[in-house]
Amino acid sequence: MPTRIESAQGKAGYVIVGLVFGVFAAMALAVTVEGPAASLGWGIYLLVWVGLAARTFRGDNESLAAPRAWWRMTARPPSGFVLATVFVAQAYLAITSGRRPDDGSALAVAALNALIAVAYLHSSVRLRAAAESTGAGA
Template identity: 35%
Template sequence: MAIRITSASTKAGVVVSGMVLSVFFGFGAVFIAGEVGAVTAALVVTVALVVFCGRTFRGEGEPVQQRRPAWKLSGGIVSSLVMGVIAVFYALALMFSAPSGPLGLSAAVVGPFYVLVAVAYFFSAFNLRRELKARRPA
């Protein structure tokens, strides 16, 4: 049976744990592969966290037995919008606060990645809204 997480406290715990792992792997990679390796390691953990959460978290009233469509990253419109806005702020912070040198180059690559994450969450919100409208009686 597939893992499904419905409790808000468990969801928060998974996200915080993922963020801690991202920092942990980033710091560990600094010693092995330098600054670029640290950014890459943190990015890989973040991608895994986004995919894991999108596939396993379920919103209130959302069926837990069925698989979600690939475009559906959250259980609701508001949560998709909030995650998209967070990704935009993270991308802006990376792109505009990046130092020069290898770390700056890494941040310049990672920043646009977070823009893509934001677009994916906004696309999810758009489709959820369209799906909700289609279910409403005319």
């Protein structure tokens, strides 16, 4: 049976460990690799981290055995809307923060965050539409 994370504690643990590891990985990349390679490494880490969360987290309204639909990122629409907002804010900050390299890596990181935000938004819109069509509400 595939690994699934159902509990709030398990999800919080995944996020906290992922953030701490991500900060240390970003610092290590910043001091060991030059320019865009550090941003590329961070981008790969971010995609894997978010992708694993989307595939393994499960809500109480979801089957543990069946895989999620390819487009589904969260169990319910509100959490996807919140996460989309977080990733939009990160994209905005990546391109408007004071000091950043001139090699285009800030734009690449912003684009990646915007892409993840779109995935969460798409998931929430579809989940809300499905709930409304079945009369379940969101």
